[in-house]
Amino acid sequence: MKxxxxxEQKKILNYSGGMLAIPAVPGAGKTTVLAYLAAKLxxxxxxxxxxxxxxxxxxxxxxNFRKKIGDFLADRGRPRSRGYTVKTLHSLALGIIKEKPEARLINKEFELVDGGQRYSLIRRISGIWAGKNRDRLMDxxxxxxxxxxFNEYADKWRQNDFPDFVSTMISYFKLNLISSRKLKQITDQIDNKxxxxxxWLAEIYEEYSDRLAADGLLDFDDLVQHSLKLLKEDSDFCQRMAEDYKYIFEDEAQDSNRAQEEMLYLLAGSEKNFVRVGDSNQAITGTFTMSDPEIFRSFCSKDDVSVQKLTMSGRSSRDIIDLANYLVRWSTEEFSxxxxxxxxxxxxxxVPEDDPMPNPVPDSYKIGSRLFKTWEMEAKFLARxxxxxxxxNDGKTVAVLMPAxxxxxxxxxxxxxxxxxxQITGSSxxxxxxxxxxxxxxxLTYPHQKDKLKMLFREIFYKEEEEKYLFSKNIIDSNDVRSLIYPDAGLSCNNFSGEIRRNKFFNEFYKNLNRIQGWLEAASEIPPDELLLFIAERIKLEGKKLAVVQNLALQFSRLLNQHPAWRLDQLxxxxxxxxxxxxHFIVTLNDLDGFEPAADKVTLSTIHKAKGMEWDTVFLGxxxxxxxxxxxxxxxRSEKFYLSEEIxxxxxxxxxxxxxxxxxxxxxxxxxxxRQEIIAERIRLIYVGISRAKENLYLSAHQKQGKKWEKEAAAAFNILDQFIDNAEKNWRNKNV
Incomplete structure (x- = not known):
């Protein structure tokens, strides 16, 4: 890999130890630099x-890291997968807990609940609490x-916004190492009025924690909470874990939280070989996660931390870079x-013009902006x-990025x-x-039903083969299912008329009947969880589909342990x-593949999900x-106007x-x-959107939506619109 x-990248590659901060602008090649440095070390x-x-x-x-590090190691004649491990925070925390689950009183057979299951449980518990404490909730x-x-917003508070609030705060408590028991002790000693x-939160948090414990469950915040406590409370264990790692690299450090930072400091051990790369100007998750850009900023300002900046980027044209830089300059002056x-x-x-990956050079000024009278007009414009x-069809990629x-x-x-x-980013x-x-x-659950058998032939055997399917459908429609698959004299070609046997599709149809017979026999002889794996093998599932079915078999096994008498229909x-x-498992599988924009389709994405990606043309609306x-x-939008001022x-x-x-x-x-945090994060969101574009960029806004709702263009749009207008005029004057 060349x-x-x-x-400025060479300076980073001279690193050999200690604490290093790498503030990196968008498109600076931070992943490649970190991967090369890892291979070198x-x-x-x-x-x-x-x-x-x-x-x-x-x-x-x-x-992406694994592939790049592997390529660089191969160039050095080293094994592709030795000497490093790449983890998300949660996979790291899970590994730590599995080393010593008994220390945190966790059953070794614990099961993780994903975000959807977690929220469903919190919503149920919050709903029960709200039903018992209606007067308190309406205070x-x-x-x-x-x-x-009135009733509409009262229901919105009880059924949606209150559970959302509880969910956010439970995460906040856990990542600040405040257990449900500790919060209950705190609230028992204070003025509850x-x-x-x-x-309120203490009561619901306690019930939620009890439910998880009773069912042997952990959520993702538990992973971080328990693993961090384990490292802090057992110094010998912490030292043993730290000895596994000579160097710690943290990517996207602007999205770190206090618990993650503390965990990585502990794992860095006494040598403190800790490298953190990030861009606080791209910190866009703090208002809905526990991340805090101040963490990385503070790290960069420490006396014992070396700072090496990555400020050169070859992603965008110079005009787009100028626009992004103007937003930084305006923001600095506006909020000083x-x-x-x-x-x-x-x-x-x-980057320099002779760089192997130079900035795009469009043939004209390729940035535009427009304010529309209505949202409907803007949407049509963006689509068209x-x-x-x-x-x-020039091989260039196109994206429409929106805030919602x-x-x-x-x-x-x-x-x-x-x-x-x-195509939509992040859709799964x-x-x-x-x-x-x-x-x-x-x-297999309802083998006597013709529609189920016909669906089997359409979706499994003859997908996109209409003639073959119609042949099989006609036979199924003309026969009883039982006599077709299990005739009294046994399955034989002679059970069918000469006209059917002479059809060019008959042999394949007959072979599929034999396969179905085998599946039915297996269903009567082996447990449902094993049946899943048997079928997956017979229909030759592979890759992600096989992984999902294997996981589903584990879920079947879990249910059968709880309900031994259950049959296939109940499962x-x-x-x-x-x-x-x-x-969550499927999302993880899709994440592992990453997202590749297709040149023959328009990519639709929220600005949040576009982070880390790039397109030749971007419409930012x-x-x-x-x-x-x-x-x-x-x-x-995040404020609840129907609540009293203090909350x-x-x-x-x-x-x-x-x-x-x-x-x-x-x-x-x-x-x-x-409110200040929201204002700051939304400006950073515009910065992220602008810096996704390589050659062409179009900004848009609208003034109103519907008949009653009045709105106007954002202040940031107005100043960027003016800058674009002046820059375009200057370009024209220079190129007359």
Whole structure:
């Protein structure tokens, strides 16, 4: 794998030990640099069984790291998979717990619940609590009972927003190592009238923890909480774990949280060979996760940390780089007297013209912007023009990036109406992984039903072979299913008329009947979990589909242990919930493959999910004031207007209450800080969107949606629109 490092990259590759921070601009090649450095250290510095540990945010990034490190090691004549391990935070934490589960009083057979299962459980528990404590829950409800939408918002609070709040806070408690027992002890000693929110949370958190423990379950936050406590409470165990790793690398350090940072410090041991790379200007998850960009900023400012910046990027054209840098400059000046800083004053530099991966050089100024009167007009424009770019068939990629998922649905519908295809980043419908196995299980459960047998032939044997399917369908329609598969005289070609036997499709049809007979016999002789694996082998499932069926077999086995008398029909009745349980597993499988934009389709993505990706052309839409706030007086979607002033942002209020109790630090207006964090993160979101574009970029906004809802373009859109207008005029004047 050829890699010619730039001068600033060479400085990083001279690293041999100690703590190193690498602030990197978008498109600076940080993954390649870290992978090359890992291979170099493995080749030159590591002896014995020690490894380089790379911790990254996404499974797809982990797969990318493994490939690149393997390629660089192969170039050095080293084995591709030796000397390093790449993990996400949760897989690292799981490995630590499995080393010593008894120390945390965890059953060795514990099972992980994914995000969907976790939220469903929290929602059920919160609903039961709300039903028993309706008056308490409505204490903060601030709408007049005569208001015509009172019941609508009361239900929204009880059924949706309150469970969301509880879910967020339980994560917050766990990642700050506050167990349900500890929170209960805290609230038992305080004035519950003053700290109502914490008292409610303590009761629900306790019930949630008890439910998990009773069923032998852990959620992903438990992994981090228990593994960190294990490292902190057992110094000998911590030292043994740290001895496994000579170097610790953390990717996407701007998305780190306090628990992750503390865990990696502990694993770095006494040598503290700790390398962290990130870009606080791309920190866009803090308002809905526990990540905090201040963690990486603080690390960069430590006296014992060396800092090597990656400021050169070959991803985007110089014009797009200028626009991104202008946003940084404007943000720095605009918020300098407001007590917070959305973007650090770090500017992207283009690479030298002789660089092996130079910046794109468009033949004209390829940045545009437009303000539309309505959302409908903007959506049609984005759909029409993204399709126009994709239809050029020039091998270039096109994406439409939006702040919210529901906006993509509208644009997708517009693209479909034009007869064109689109793809969505991060989409992972699990149904296609279950199609074959569900069709077969349905037939084996109800083998006497003709429609189940016909579906078997259509989906398993003759998919996209219409003539063969119609031949089999006619035979099935003309016969009793039992006599067709299990005739009294036994299955034989002679059971069919001469006309049918002479048909060119008969031999294959007859062979499939024999296969079905074998499946039915297996279903009567072996347990359902083994039957799944038997069928997967017979229909030659492989890759991700086989992995999903193997996982499904484990779920069947679990249910059969709980309900030994269950038959196949009862297990099949559980398929909707089992598929829900496997969602996270399927998402992980898809993440491992990563996402590759197709040049013949329009990619639709939220800006959040576009992070780490790039396209030749990017349309960045809906840059409106309700999505990208500018002042603390703006409308904030995350706030609950129907609640009283002190808890319009319940998460901010609860965190402030906890801080007041634990640190004796009273926060006068916690919602103000929360609003500032949102403003900062939304500006960073625009920065991320801009820096996804390589050659062409179009920004858009709209003024209103519907007849009653009034909105305007975001302040950031207005200043970028003006910059684009001036830059385009300057380009034209230079090229007249």
């Amino acid at each position: 890699f010619k490092p730039r001068p 493995i080749d030159e510095k590591i002896n014995g069984n020690q490894k380089v540990l790379i911790v990254t945010y996404m499974n797809s990034a982990a797969a 903060f409800f601030d709408l007049d009972q005569n208001y015509y939408r 003053k700290f109502k929110l914490l008292s 007297d407001k007590g917070f800083s959305p973007l650090e004053e770090r500017y992207i530099r283009p 023009n993204s399709v126009r770019m994709a239809e050029k 998922g529901y906006q993509l649905e509208k644009i997708g519908a517009e693209i479909n109406s034009m007869g064109f295809e689109y 419908s699990g149904d296609n992984y279950f199609n074959e196995i569900e069709v077969i299980l349905n037939f 099949l009745g559980e398929m909707p919930s089992l598929k829900d349980r496997l969602k 809906a840059l409106t004031s309700d999505q990208f706030q500018h002042t603390e007086e703006d409308y904030f 319009k942002n319940p998460e901010a209020a609860a965190k402030a209450q906890l801080e007041e109790i634990l640190k004796d630090k009273f926060a006068k207006n916690p919602e103000v800080k929360a």
